[in-house]
Amino acid sequence: MNHGPIINPEKITTLPIGFRDILASRADAEAKMINVMMSIAISHGYIRVKPTLIEFENTLLKGPGAATSEKVFRLIDPISQRVIGLRADMTTQAARIASTTMIDAPRPVRLCYAGGVLHTTTNQLNPERELVQVGAEMIGNSTADADAEVILLAIELLRTVGVKWISVDIMIPALVPLLLADMQLPAEIFSVIRQAINQKDVATLKKLANSKSSILVGLLKIFGPYAEAMQDLEELDLPDKARDFLVRPAEVIKLITNFEPNLSVTVDPAESRGFEYHTGIAFSLFTRGGKNEIGRGGRYQSDEDPKSTATGFTIYLERVLQILPEDKQKPAVYIPYGTPHEQSKALRMRGQITVAGLTPVVDNYAEAKRMGCRSILLNGQTVALS
Amino acid sequence: MNHGPIINPEKITTLPIGFRDILASRADAEAKMINVMMSIAISHGYIRVKPTLIEFENTLLKGPGAATSEKVFRLIDPISQRVIGLRADMTTQAARIASTTMIDAPRPVRLCYAGGVLHTTTNQLNPERELVQVGAEMIGNSTADADAEVILLAIELLRTVGVKWISVDIMIPALVPLLLADMQLPAEIFSVIRQAINQKDVATLKKLANSKSSILVGLLKIFGPYAEAMQDLEELDLPDKARDFLVRPAEVIKLITNFEPNLSVTVDPAESRGFEYHTGIAFSLFTRGGKNEIGRGGRYQSDEDPKSTATGFTIYLERVLQILPEDKQKPAVYIPYGTPHEQSKALRMRGQITVAGLTPVVDNYAEAKRMGCRSILLNGQTVALS
Structure with a gap:
């Protein structure tokens, strides 16, 4: 018998769906992991911030926050009598701090953070409604070097806490919308086509789209290790405007593979789910043993100012903890x-x-x-x- | 110019009253302090728990939680359609875990925790509505040694993070209610007397109370360094039942001063504000340079089971950070x-x-x-x- 929590599974408190107490070595492991990750980000010049758990709804849903609207718990603040919300994401909060309190700080502003986020909804992929988000954002620099820096930082954070094998999947979420706009499709089939693309449903796509659909069909077939995928993309008959979108991924891949020659890097140019607010490249981080991504990030517009281009990442701490061997309770x-x-x-x-x-x-x-x-x-x- | 956040005070985001973002070295100092405190509590056999931020209202307000009812942000959970609340205090949550999930764990159960709590209300003493609570609870042991262990642990936590001078103020919150019950006062003046006692208003007390008021007046005059205060209490003409209440404080003071001969220990036997759910001794922790207590604790009943007597403490991290010298941003x-x-x-x-x-x-x-x-x-x- 260990000195540790003796858990009676029949007596676990009834908590709302998606909520659970975290006990003993798991609670400790989580806290230690956050510290290690934060100290690495800080060593790269990222300033740690701890934004409020609650904000007025209007600031919480600004810019990239708009995408989190459905997940936000809302209530009326008894003091101000205004609608306030519990944060569902901290990226928006970092962007908010950069564009208000730290508006006069030299650009780029590098910020890092770790904290709880709450979601009203739950689904098979995300059964928990109370999650820990660890992340970093670089605001105000548009270079490929900035994109590469945040990807490499995310990898360093994961490696240091024990995630050995990491794969980076690069996406270009603005590419499909550009091609669709170029095809001038009738409004009524637009969303069906969008869905077919997201599901990589080539049959529906061929049936519905017009003469230019062959480019989309070709695009859907391209995904996998970066060297081949980038080559295939080059050979695709893309309009010039779309071709411009390939320059940045190529630059970033070159920078990260120069630094990490053995890193697994894949490209999935048609994928865009969940990256609706991303304006440049986006990326997902995977590891062996976990079905789901353990982190994601990319380039986005952090506020209305065109100069406020930002790039950053989020690590899903619960998923990282799931794949790592459990800390044993110390005797x-x-x-x-x-x-x-x-x-x-x-x-x-x-x-x-x-x-x-x-x-x-x-x-x-x-x-x-x-x-x-x-x-x-x-x-x-x-x-x-x- | 330091590498650090350049803060523009005019541009700070409008946040609800009582909420503020914590930036840079302050955010880092807070996280580091929590780690240090938790690792000390863990080394004393306390099991770290991270309870949920949200619970159903009925579990959140159970037992010692009832006292936090006015501070709890409530909302309707869209999934269960039941009232849920944001925790305003974590003591209750530790008690809940001990009496449910960990009901079969050997007694005493020692738990420690650190996390954010939220309050609907704000006042001069507590202007912030988002606070960090650090604490430890020992559930299921009624000895004076248990009381002394948690007081000494609280002191060790504070010392280790840099609070040099600490004073412990011991209270006996059940003493005044016992004396009042013994006086059989008319219901209409009971609350006025209660208030007079809380404000140490001897004049009102003398005017309102009956012949037995001299004991109360005498009690109100006793507070200060423990040796003299305990002596004065012994000499007071207390009823036998009340005299029993002096045994435990004396035992606990002996235990903590044996271990810490130079510790400042005071006794304030009539004080009971904010200790409404405490059944045994209660204590406040003070330091030089801070007007307000930096921590508090005591003995309480953690659930309906008479064996679930508990003793623990809460440290107010914001107040500790306020009195410590600020960490300089590293260049x-x-x-x-x-x-x-x-x-x-x-x-x-x-x-x-x-x-x-x-x-x-x-x-x-x-x-x-x-x-x-x-x-x-x-x-x-x-x-x-x-």
Whole structure:
């Protein structure tokens, strides 16, 4: 028996769907992981911010925040009598701080953050409604080097906490909308086509789209390792405007693979789900053993000012914790009642966990076992329990 | 100019009253302080828990939670269509976990936690509505040693993060209600007397109370350093039932002063404000330089089970941060565009903060200054900026 939480699964408190208490080594692992990630981002010049958990609805849904509207818990603030919301995403908050409080800070502004976010809705992919978001944003620099810096930073954060194998999937979310605009499709089939593209449904696409649909069909077939995918994209009969969209991904891929020659980088140029507010390249981070992305990011417009182009990423901490081996609860040493404080203090100074006995007992060994300890401190010596 | 947030006070986002973003070294200091405090509590066998930010109203307001009812933000959960609340206090949540999920864990259960709490209301003493609570609870042990353990733990946490001078004020919140019950006062003056006691208003007390008021008046005059105060209490003509209430404070004071002979310990036996749910001794922690308590705690009933007596404490992190010297923003080294990654990495490995240049510039010195850096990396050497 370990010193650790003895959980009675039948007695777990009824909490709203999507909420759960996090206990013991898991709670500790989460906190430690956040610290490590933040200290790395800080070492790269990112300034840590801790935005408020609650904001007025209008600031919370500004710019990139608009995409989170459906997920926001709203209520009336009894003091201001205005609608306030619990944040569903922190990217928007970092952008808000950069464009208000830190408007006079030199550009680019680099910010990092970690904190809880809350979602009203739950689905199969995201069963939890209380999540931890870890992220970084660089606001006010439009270069490929900026895009590459945030991708490499996300990878460094994940590697440092123990995610060994990482794959980066590069997307160009503005490409499909551009091609669709170019095709001048009738409004009534536009959304059906959009859906067919998202589902990579080539049959529907061929049936519905007009003569220019062959480009879309060709685009849908391109995804996979970057060298081949970028080559295929070059060979596709794209309009000139769309061709311009290939320059940045190529630059960024070159920068990140120069630095990380063995990194798995794939390209999925037609994918755009969930990247509706992204204006440049977007990326998802995957690892072996996890079906879902463990992080995502990309370039977006952080506010109305055209100079406020930003690039950043979000790491889904719950998913990272899921794929990493669980921390074992550290065994504890039982300290019989009356033991001099200095002796147990010395153990703690050496990194041990102590559990103090609060009353004299007849059998200290039995009491140590009852408390889930693995050893006992007797006459200044730690003795293992059989 | 430091590499740090350049804050424009005129541009700070409008947030609801009592909410503010926490930036840079302050955000970092807060996170570090939490870690240090949690790791100490864990070393004493306290199991870290991270309860949910939201619960159903009925579980949130159970037991000791009832006292937080006025502070709880409530809303309707769109999934369950039930009233949910944002936690205003985490003590209740620790008690809830101990009495449900961890009901089968050996007693005492020791839990520690750190997290945000939200209050609907604000007042002069508590202007913030989003606060960080750090605390520990021991559930299921009624001894004086348990009371002493949590007081000493609170002190150790505060000392370790840099609070040098600490004073513990011991209260007996159940004493005044017992004396009042004994006086059999008419219902209509009961609350006036209660208020007079809370305000140490001896004149009103003398005028209103009956013949037994002399005990109350005597009690009100007793507060200050423990040795004298405990002596004065012994000499007061208390009824026998009330005299029983003096045993535990005396035991606890003996235990903590044995361990900490130089600790400032005071006794304020008539004080009970904010300790309405406390059943045994209660305590407040003060330090020099801060008007308000920086922590508080005491013994309470954690649920309906009479065996669920608990003792614990809460530390108000914002107040601790206020009295400590502010962390200086660490200066950053500017890394000119094109510098080999290994060179900047080596600096970070040595604990430096680097800020990468993202484009070639004519004057690297000027750019480093513009970015708020204090030095620049040139040919593998860090050169201070004049």
